Amino acid sequence: MRYGIVGFGTAGYHAAQAIREQDKAGEVHVYGDTGLAPYNPMLTTYYIFGKLPRSGLFPFGPLEEVADRLGLTLHHERVQKVRAQDLAVETERGVQRYDKILIATGATAFAPPVKGLSPQDAHLMRTVDDAQRLKDRLDRGDVRSAVVVGASMAGIKVVEVLEKYGVRVCLADLAPHIFPLAAYPEVSAAIEKRVAKRGIDLRFGATIDHMELWNGQKTAVMTDGSVVPADLVSLCIGTRAATQVVQGEVDIDRGILVNERMETSAPGVYAAGDCAQGVNLESGEKQIIGLWANANRQGAAAGANMAGGEARFEGNILHNITHFMDMDFIGFGDNRIQGELLEQGALDGDGLYVRAVISGGRVAGANILDSYRISGILKNYMLRLFAGEGGSLPDYQRAMLLQAGLRAEFIDRMEVMTRG
Amino acid sequence: MSKRYAIDLDVSKCVSCGACAVACMDQNDLNVKQTRPFRNVFDMERQEGEGTTYSHLSLACMHCVDAPCIVGCPSACIQKDPETNLTVFDTTNCIGCHSCAMACPYGVPGFGPDGKMVKCDGCYVRVHHGLKPACVKACPTGALRLIDLDGPEEIAPENSLRHRSMEMLSKQV
Numbered sequence: 258m259r260y261g262i263v264g265f266g267t268a269g270y271h272a273a274q275a276i277r278e279q280d281k282a283g284e285v286h287v288y289g290d291t292g293l294a295p296y297n298p299m300l301t302t303y304y305i306f307g308k309l310p311r312s313g314l315f316p317f318g319p320l321e322e323v324a325d326r327l328g329l330t331l332h333h334e335r336v337q338k339v340r341a342q343d344l345a346v347e348t349e350r351g352v353q354r355y356d357k358i359l360i361a362t363g364a365t366a367f368a369p370p371v372k373g374l375s376p377q378d379a380h381l382m383r384t385v386d387d388a389q390r391l392k393d394r395l396d397r398g399d400v401r402s403a404v405v406v407g408a409s410m411a412g413i414k415v416v417e418v419l420e421k422y423g424v425r426v427c428l429a430d431l432a433p434h435i436f437p438l439a440a441y442p443e444v445s446a447a448i449e450k451r452v453a454k455r456g457i458d459l460r461f462g463a464t465i466d467h468m469e470l471w472n473g474q475k476t477a478v479m480t481d482g483s484v485v486p487a488d489l490v491s492l493c494i495g496t497r498a499a500t501q502v503v504q505g506e507v508d509i510d511r512g513i514l515v516n517e518r519m520e521t522s523a524p525g526v527y528a529a530g531d532c533a534q535g536v537n538l539e540s541g542e543k544q545i546i547g548l549w550a551n552a553n554r555q556g557a558a559a560g561a562n563m564a565g566g567e568a569r570f571e572g573n574i575l576h577n578i579t580h581f582m583d584m585d586f587i588g589f590g591d592n593r594i595q596g597e598l599l600e601q602g603a604l605d606g607d608g609l610y611v612r613a614v615i616s617g618g619r620v621a622g623a624n625i626l627d628s629y630r631i632s633g634i635l636k637n638y639m640l641r642l643f644a645g646e647g648g649s650l651p652d653y654q655r656a657m658l659l660q661a662g663l664r665a666e667f668i669d670r671m672e673v674m675t676r677g
Numbered sequence: 678m679s680k681r682y683a684i685d686l687d688v689s690k691c692v693s694c695g696a697c698a699v700a701c702m703d704q705n706d707l708n709v710k711q712t713r714p715f716r717n718v719f720d721m722e723r724q725e726g727e728g729t730t731y732s733h734l735s736l737a738c739m740h741c742v743d744a745p746c747i748v749g750c751p752s753a754c755i756q757k758d759p760e761t762n763l764t765v766f767d768t769t770n771c772i773g774c775h776s777c778a779m780a781c782p783y784g785v786p787g788f789g790p791d792g793k794m795v796k797c798d799g800c801y802v803r804v805h806h807g808l809k810p811a812c813v814k815a816c817p818t819g820a821l822r823l824i825d826l827d828g829p830e831e832i833a834p835e836n837s838l839r840h841r842s843m844e845m846l847s848k849q850v
Contacts, residue, residue, distance in 0.1 A: 297751045303772045309752075313770040316753030550749040550780060554850060573850050578779045585775060629775035630784055633745075633849075637782035640848045651845060652732040653838065656719040657784035 258283035260563055261346050261355035263336050263502060264362035265289040267297065267549060268530025268556035270317055272359050273327045275560025275568070283564070285328065286353065288346060290335040293385055294320040297549060301388035302414035305395065306421055314385055341506035341523035357525050357563040360513060361556060362499040364531035364547060368406075368492035373468035378475065380491045382411050391415075394489065395422045402486040403427070404477045406464055407493030408435040410579045415491045416457055417581050427458040427477075427485045434461060439577060439588030441612055444624040447604035448586060455582060458485070465490065498532040498545055510534055512545040517569040519559035527563055529555035536572030538643045539590055539621070546573045574643065576636055578629065587632045589639055590614075590622035597674060601667045602626070609662045611635075615674045619643060630661035638671075648675030681762040681826040683740040684799060684810060686838040690820035691733040693720035700815035701737070704800060711790045715797040716812055735821060737797040737812070738785050739839060740764045742826065745849045749780030754794065762826070763799030782849045783842070799823075 260276055262269045265287050273285055294315040303309045317323050324331050338347040345354045366383035380394070381387045394400060395418070403419050405412050408430035419426045430437070434445035435452070453459055463481040468490070470476065477487040498512035508514045508522035512534035519527045519535075530552035537544040554570045561568035578587045596616030602609050609628040613635075614621045619642045625632055634654045642648060649672050650658070658668055698716040701707070707714060716737040723730045740763050747755045752770040755777060757763070773792035778784070789795045800810035804823065808814070813821045824831050824839075834840040 299751050299774075300772065308772050309770055313752065316751070316770070549751050549776070550745070550850065553748045570850075576779065578775050580774050587779065629778040629788075632775070632779040633781040633786075634784045636779060637845060637849050640850065641845065644848050646848075651842065652721060652723075652730070653719075653734055653736050653783065653842065654845075655723075656721050656732065656734055657717065657736065659721075660717060660719070661784060 258357070258564070259355045260285045261344075261353065261358040262287045263339060263346060263358065263360050264499070264530070264532070266295050266361060266363045266530055266552065267316075268363070268533075268552040268559070269359065269361035270295040270323065271553045271556030272361060272527075272529060272560030272563065273329055275557045275566075276564045277327050279561065279564035279566055284330060286330045286332060286355065287324070288332045288334060288336050288348070290333070291385070292320070292333050294318060294323055296385055298383050299549060301382055301385065302411070302418050304388050305392040305418045311389075314388070336502050339502045339506060339526070341503065341521075341526045344525050357527065359556075359559050359563060360503055360521070360526065360528040360532060361530045362502060362532045364496035364498050364545075366492070366495070367497045368494050371465050371468060371490065371492075374465075374490055378487075378489045380489055382415050382491060382493055383496065391418075391491070395419075395424070400424050400488045403489045403491060404429060404465060404485055404487040405491045405493060406430070407495070408432065408437070408459075408461070409493055409495070410436070410577060412491075412493035413452070413579065413581050415493055416452075419491075420455065420457065425458075425486070427460060427487070428452070429460040429464055429479065431464045431480075432461060435459070436579075436586065436588065439575070439592055439624075440586065441592055441614075441622075441624050443604060444586075444610075444612060444626065447610075447626065448584070450605070451584060452582065460485075496531065496547065498534070500532055503528075510543065514543055515555075517558075517571055518562045519555055519570065520562070527559040529559040535570065537574065538572045538640065539574045546575060548573070548577070574636075574639060578632060580629075585625070585627050585629050587625040587629070588623075589636055590620065592622045592624075594621035596621055599667060599671055599674070601664055611663065611667070613671065615671070618648070618675050620671070620675065628661060631658055631663050634658055642675055648672050679760050679762070681742070682799065682804065683742075683763075683824055683826055683839060684737070684797075684813065685822050685824045685832055686735055687820045687822065687832045687836045688732075688734065688838055688841070689833075689836040690818040691735055692818055692820075693718050693733040693735070694817065696815045696817055697735050697812035697821055700811040701797070704803075704811035712795055713787045715787070715795070734838070735812070736783060736785070736838070738764055738799070739783055739842070740799055741846060745780040745782065746777040746786060749776045751776055758799075758801045761799065761801050761804050763801045763804065765798045765801050766794065766796070768793040768795075780849070782846060
């Protein structure tokens, strides 16, 4: 068998690993244009912050070691097109045919152009190059002020880095609150208070309109007319699935549409990771859930199936945990769904705060502040409810939740409300 | 010859005596003022309808075969030990993001004063040398067992914490 893997992030890596578990002899050809080992975009800010050495960005080791370990043939070239019908990969050097192809091209950061912003002052935060570029710039020591656009998990981590470098930071977003896709407005407000207390200038409902020079100072003119000094601008607005190589070849929505076997609409062509649009178990609809663990599971399922196995990855729910500025924010599910509220703790207090919204006998969404300990069990409970299981916690989970500070009344109420 | 081990609890034999937790703290030189113990012992009584249920439990890392914490760790700090299949870790590159905690449906991973993850590693070095994990050795009732996943069942499935939680675990991603 000849396998082609286009893109080599963690989804591609896990696919290669799964292929090798079942097929020791097949040829596995990996295409990547970075020349780098699989890396984790989430680690980029930790590298700049100094929590990780550069080698730490590559969790599975250097590229050559990975290739040796898994018996891969590396192609350091940009793929121009994947022709689904003839299972062919086109590059500048020619066309190669395979028996199975995986598209694991990930996602790329996007940012609209900002008038007056010079390219050397515009920073994205997604790739190793992005991280190195910002680190080099900050290490020069000439950045005194910055604007970060995008109050997302990536945005706040960039703010944390800039704060460490002693930069005066403004965090702006057109949305009305921080973490608009994950946090309930009340929780956002509490987080904003804590962030503002550290001296971060927060501006919501506004973004950069253009840049101007005011008395020699690079200055961001915001859409609300206010002005902010900005020696650099970090654009953490969002990512887009990198689907260009299969445009017109397979069904694409926001990402490449896949089923539970990670098959695309074209036989023999699979997709996994941030370019793939699998199932959101909460809504039942297809949605890109761009998470490390999701990419790993999708990649492993794709690889196993490419090698003739029977693997399924049913899907996931929206979830994330962000540890920043000495706090934890955890968001689960869809924060737009309204329902009955279950709450414990005080938003302006210390220690565990949890807010869950129950709708239709399920936990539609939850926010947790400052307690990672209950997060895994609560997520599991949500997943079991979405899978149609009845609402009760086994004694070992209940005991661990109680030990972590969740009150019996909260648990009992949650069980009653989700018992159907 | 590599094996596939896990630590399991026979819930019908546990009396919540806490010997396992003390042995674990001793073996791992845990300063419990800074780090919570790896092993959690519970003696839980609960009113349910007309009746009362009693749970005697000792819970630490279950060394899941398909461990969600391994999949969730962004730095690949958590791995399977090739000799024992126990879930071990090297936290050199741990960034303290708590993703492993969000992945674990048992609520097991903790964090030390340096912000890095800590948990039960199954006493894998002891196991390499033919010894039992400290908690298993200390358990006076034989409730905690180092089990060979490829050997005969050592604990009746209805009493095995591992078996009882398999369905729950299968839903975790």
